[in-house]
Amino acid sequence: MDGDFSVLDPDDVEQEPFAMCDVRHRKLTEALGCTEMRINTATLEPGEATPPHAHEGQEEVYIALTGGRVEIDGEAHDVPEGGVVRVGPEPIRAVRNDTDDEIHRWVMVGAPPVGTVEDFGNTVLPGEESP
Structure with missing residues (x-):
């Protein structure tokens, strides 16, 4: 084994709002130590949503x-607990919490x-020019 791995408790990483909304996330x-992907957790309170957006590339x-x-x-x-969603670069997507509690x-x-x-880079909001 080459030792190229990491174990992390996400609670050890400080939460902060996304740059484009108040939804809290952990980077x-x-x-x-990821180099080939980006990974975050996001916590949505009742009524919160990320803005509709896409990620070029x-x-x-x-x-x-x-x-x-x-x-x-x-x-x-609707996505069940443990459900997994894949979204390609082009579709406009948002994560929503439409619950009250x-x-x-x-x-x-x-x-x-x-x-x-x-800077997540290449985030495209509908109606805006690509970066």
Whole structure:
């Protein structure tokens, strides 16, 4: 074994809001030493959602730790606890918590790791020009 691995408790990484919204997340990429992907956790309070967006050149996988809802190209999809969603670079996506009393938690993985740990780069909001 070459020792190229990491074990991390996400609670050891400080939460902060995404740059484009108030949804809290933990940036795990650097803490895990990832070089070929970006990984975050996101916590959505009741009524919160990420803005609809796409990532040019980056595929994403969302893992629902608690269940939740993903909106892809305007269509809502319920995701069960433990469910996994793959979204290619082009579709407009958002993660939503439409409940009144539940907290939704997600793991979000993007590859290749466009941008930087601090600046997700190539995030495209509908109606805006590509970076």
